[in-house]
Amino acid sequence: MLTTKVKKRAYLLAATLTVSVVAIFFILKSLSSNILYFKSPTEIKNSNDTNFNKKIRVGGMVKKNSLEIDSEEIKFTITDFENEIMVSYSGTVPNLFTEEKGVVAEGKLQDKKFFIADRILAKHDENYMPPELKKIMKENVK
Amino acid sequence: MIKDLILMNGYGVYVWSSFIITLFTCVAVYLKTLKTLKKYEKEFASEIEKLSVEKKKIVLKNSKIAPQVLSSYNKTL
Amino acid sequence: MFNIFHNSNLFKWIEKLIYFINSIFFILLLVALSFALILSPADYLQGDSVRIMYVHVPAAWIGLASFSFIALLSLINFIFKIKYFSLITKSIAPIGLMFTCIAIITGSIWGQPTWGTFWAWDARIISMSILAFFYFLFICVHKLFSDQEIADRISSIIAIFGAINIPIIKYSVNWWNTLHQPASIKILGSSTIHSSMLLPLFLMFFVLILYCALIFLMKYKTEIIRIKKKNLKRL
Numbered sequence: 001m002l003t004t005k006v007k008k009r010a011y012l013l014a015a016t017l018t019v020s021v022v023a024i025f026f027i028l029k030s031l032s033s034n035i036l037y038f039k040s041p042t043e044i045k046n047s048n049d050t051n052f053n054k055k056i057r058v059g060g061m062v063k064k065n066s067l068e069i070d071s072e073e074i075k076f077t078i079t080d081f082e083n084e085i086m087v088s089y090s091g092t093v094p095n096l097f098t099e100e101k102g103v104v105a106e107g108k109l110q111d112k113k114f115f116i117a118d119r120i121l122a123k124h125d126e127n128y129m130p131p132e133l134k135k136i137m138k139e140n141v142k
Numbered sequence: 143m144i145k146d147l148i149l150m151n152g153y154g155v156y157v158w159s160s161f162i163i164t165l166f167t168c169v170a171v172y173l174k175t176l177k178t179l180k181k182y183e184k185e186f187a188s189e190i191e192k193l194s195v196e197k198k199k200i201v202l203k204n205s206k207i208a209p210q211v212l213s214s215y216n217k218t219l
Numbered sequence: 220m221f222n223i224f225h226n227s228n229l230f231k232w233i234e235k236l237i238y239f240i241n242s243i244f245f246i247l248l249l250v251a252l253s254f255a256l257i258l259s260p261a262d263y264l265q266g267d268s269v270r271i272m273y274v275h276v277p278a279a280w281i282g283l284a285s286f287s288f289i290a291l292l293s294l295i296n297f298i299f300k301i302k303y304f305s306l307i308t309k310s311i312a313p314i315g316l317m318f319t320c321i322a323i324i325t326g327s328i329w330g331q332p333t334w335g336t337f338w339a340w341d342a343r344i345i346s347m348s349i350l351a352f353f354y355f356l357f358i359c360v361h362k363l364f365s366d367q368e369i370a371d372r373i374s375s376i377i378a379i380f381g382a383i384n385i386p387i388i389k390y391s392v393n394w395w396n397t398l399h400q401p402a403s404i405k406i407l408g409s410s411t412i413h414s415s416m417l418l419p420l421f422l423m424f425f426v427l428i429l430y431c432a433l434i435f436l437m438k439y440k441t442e443i444i445r446i447k448k449k450n451l452k453r454l
Contacts, residue, residue: 010298013379021383028387036396037341059396094335096264104398121335126403128269129413130260147257150267156332157270160325161256164274168430171317175437182444189451206227207447214234 038104041083045112052109058085059104059123067099078103078115089117096122183215230443233436240433244426251426254419262416269416271329275322277424279347281431282319283385285311286350289357290382293375305371308378309361310438314431316354323347334398342391343399346384353381 028035038059044050058078066077073090076099087105097103102123107116129137148154190198190208201208255273262269289308296304326344327337338344357374364370392401404410410417 006298013294013297017379017383020380024383024387032395035342035345037339037398038396040396094333095266096333097335101264119335121339121398122333123398124264124333124400125411126401127411128262128265128272128403128416130415131263132260133413134263150270151261153266153268153270153332156268156328157256160271160274160328161252163324163328164278164321167317167321171313171434172430175434175441179437179441179444182441182448186444186448186451189448193451201451205447207230207443210230210234211444211447 040080041078041085042080044085044109045083050109050112052111055106055108057104057106058087058109058115059102060085062097062099062101062103064099074120076103078105084113085115086113087115087117089120091118091120093120094122096124101125183211186211187215230440233440233443237433237436237440240429240436244429244433247422247426247429251419251422254422259419260413260415265333268329268332271325272416273419273423275325275329276420277427278318278325279322280424281427282315282322282347282350283388285315285318285431286354286378287382287385289315290378290385293378296371297375297379305367305375306439306442308357308374310435310442312354312357312361313438314434316351316358318427318431319347319351319354323351339398341397341399342395343388343397346388346391349384350381350388353377353384357381 038057039047040060041058044058060078060080063077063079063084066075068075073088074093075086075088078085078087087107089105089107097120102125104121104123105115105117106119106121109115148158150157186208190201190212193201255270259270259273261267289311292304292308295301296308323344326347330339331337357377360374360377361370364373389402391397392399403412412420
């Protein structure tokens, strides 16, 4: 039933598709540092060519009990549970910004452990539940 | 209660705007699709009217679709 | 061989289906909307802004699913040359583009109260924009080339290569650091959305799928009439 024409088209398509998938894979791989929306504290610690004048984004969790808010600035620690970076920021924060939640800070590194942010974005996780349920879960943990 | 529903603790603007945008585009696309469909039905019907009596008979006898298109066009009139 | 796909039999079924969907659509829409906007609970963290999910997520699913379907039919059409398939893909594409755009727009509306920004150049949002671009190309080709056969061939190739983007969209949130949260509903494993929020999500999805079916059937009917009209002229 399969004519040679049909087979020819199928082979041609399969070949070009494979080639382009491989090509795209390598393109994405070489671009991967640009595709990353933010760097984790570990990635910053391990990178050798840290540029202190370039704006970068650092992301991770806001460490528990690290958030200090006074009238002039907000201080907190971003952690990826291996390494940490202290962040200083003055300005408004999104509603979802709290301890033990995801955060992305945009700004400049002062040194590898200290970061001055000029914008804070909140990154929430994939869990959705009603508030009553969250209360029950918290009590169970205690 | 209605006030709560509209304000949604300050998130009302975002929630309602996204629902309204979705609804609005859906209605617009529906109306446009319906209009195009009616246009083609009408053109098809007038094409058939233009044919001579014998040809019309042949078309309506041989094609299953032509009578169906005509009847759905006439229904909406 | 493809007797069920034959237009004259299909036409009757299309009429019946359009009538059926029209008769149940509004009741279902009202039920889904009341669950999405009133009856479902607010989120513990995001509050009422979570309700945007009920249009954002179904729209994104439909955008992805309809492109995958178009790509599959294009692949078969490219190899075996089945004419009816290009009629189907042509009728689906505008709906897919519309829902992809809705997903992007409602996503950015959702981003403002939750993330703190309307737009972020993260991998999920970029790859979703590329999907919209592929839809746009696909539709443009059909508008630009008056020769049906050439338009079919070029648009099939666009759809097949555009399909490489689909897994990239799906796994972008796992492969790279993104601002967008990971998937809540997994193909394997349990979902991380509470059941009281899953119900409105699936209801809205069902209603929007019905809407897609309605538009698709109307577009397909238009295409059949267009072809028949051409045939009349040949008499």
